[in-house]
Amino acid sequence: MRAMSGDDVIEAVAGCTAALRPAVGGDWRAVRAGRLEWDCHTTAVHVADDLIAYAANLAGRARDGYLPFELTLDEGTGNADLLHVIETTGALLAAAVRTAPPGVRGFHSYPFRSADREGFAAMGVAEVLLHTHDIAEGLGLPYEPSADLAESVLTWLFPHVQPGPAPWPTLLWATGRGELPGRAPVTAWTWYNNLVIGAGRLDLVGIRPAAARDLSLGGDGGFEWIEGGPYEGTRQAAGFLLKAYETGVHRPEFGVFALVRREDGRAVGGMGFHSAPDEEGRVEIGYDLTEGARGNGYATEALRALADWAMARDDVRALFATVETGNTASRAVVARAGFVLVSEDADEVAYELRR
Structure with a gap:
């Protein structure tokens, strides 16, 4: 990177x-x-x-x-x-x-x-x-x-x-200074620094496209990870973010975040949105933690903070998350964050949090 x-x-x-x-x-x-x-x-x-x-x-x-x-x-x-x-x-x-x-x-x-x-x-x-x-x-x-x-x-x-x-x-x-074939002229513009959301003992640090590219290729994305990190789910999410960026549909505020511990500045996992909200204001959240960070309540703190941030927006009306049916630890995380069970089958369960 x-x-x-x-x-x-x-x-x-x-x-x-x-x-x-x-x-x-x-x-x-x-x-x-x-x-x-x-x-x-x-x-x-x-x-x-x-x-x-x-x-x-x-x-x-x-x-x-x-x-x-x-x-x-x-x-x-x-x-x-x-x-x-x-x-x-x-x-x-x-x-x-x-x-x-x-x-x-x-x-x-x-x-x-x-x-x-x-x-x-x-x-x-x-x-x-x-x-x-x-x-x-x-x-x-x-x-x-x-x-x-x-x-x-x-x-x-x-x-x-x-x-x-x-x-x-x-x-x-x-920046409104030139033309690009196939694209309309830009008359108003801004840049975006990455979003950071505080979450108790953690900061959710927005991952930029440059860092997402590095993570998807096996790098650290510019973060110092605890042993065993980043977990494969974070790398996959970074790849999805990069694809959204390359196709022009990425919205930075609805991207992927590294979960960074404040006490030592080390990343312990990833969390983020699968996309921007749909027309009904519904958006899916996913997350994972490096194995060495599990069992400490980090995921619950981060999910509560991200859910609070999202629900404060006018364009979000509902959050949902899918979890493997047998993943009792992850099911407990979404339940503690206020999500309620809305469907279940042999492979997956779905939880939702509504405004």
């Missing part, structure tokens, strides 16, 4: 400054940045401001809002010095990403109000790539980042976007 890192931030910034440096002698305030309403100077300042804000929120472990400061340039700062500021703020974000422990999150407003170190790296890279494109377009300069960087941004921040024939044109299309 190619995780987003501080090195990616440095690579993106280096590509930005190399592309824009030939035009530092021009008047960037007089030129509009591509399709944006901002001029090229304002857009470049915005890039630097985002980089330092992301670094601060991650390093400061901001929880409820952005840290209360913003970047202000000295009067008369020229374009060459502005590029130096971008290099510096990029280095600060890279350092914050490299030094943040796994699982640490900082505030970001949309859509789930937090991001981890990989998320902040991906957002920083996205800001640099997309706004360098805008500025370069306005100044008439050539620019195209590496396909690896563009693909990483897509798999870490755009899990709802079906992969296209090439990563960079797909990213431009997904």
Whole structure:
């Protein structure tokens, strides 16, 4: 798995400054940045401001809002010095990403109000790539980042976007900056950091497409698992998530979660939805635990938390789960979480939880 890192931030910034440096002698305030309403100077300042804000929120472990400061340039700062500021703020974000422990999150407003170190790296890279494109377009300069960087941004921040024939044109299309054959123009867009749901002694940590691909191929998905993990059911669920992503039907909030113990940051199992809710608001849940984690109440805590989260949504009216008839432990989990038995045969039993 190619995780987003501080090195990616440095690579993106280096590509930005190399592309824009030939035009530092021009008047960037007089030129509009591509399709944006901002001029090229304002857009470049915005890039630097985002980089330092992301670094601060991650390093400061901001929880409820952005840290209360913003970047202000000295009067008369020229374009060459502005590029130096971008290099510096990029280095600060890279350092914050490299030094943040796994699982640490900082505030970001949309859509789930937090991001981890990989998320902040991906957002920083996205800001640099997309706004360098805008500025370069306005100044008439050539620019195209590496396909690896563009693909990483897509798999870490755009899990709802079906992969296209090439990563960079797909990213431009997904952010309203270009066209893609066979797809309607994008007029409004957002990115998605992964959802995390607290559950007693656990956190349910949303699995991104990049991590799902790694899990489905036998990797760890970027998680530290207890011995024996991940269990086969989690790998299969990751494969289903990846297929949904590749066919353009994945909804990130109705994906798969790794069950991560707070006490040591180690994953003990997986839980998630089989799909998005149907027209009647009905959605199926599945889960498994690594053998060494069973018998500790983890599955019950996680299922209660996920059910509470789902039932608080307007688009969910019922949850259901199927269990092998002879799996008494799993049947006890769904019963303790409030599900009721609705059908039974020789092989499987079905439970449902209604609003």
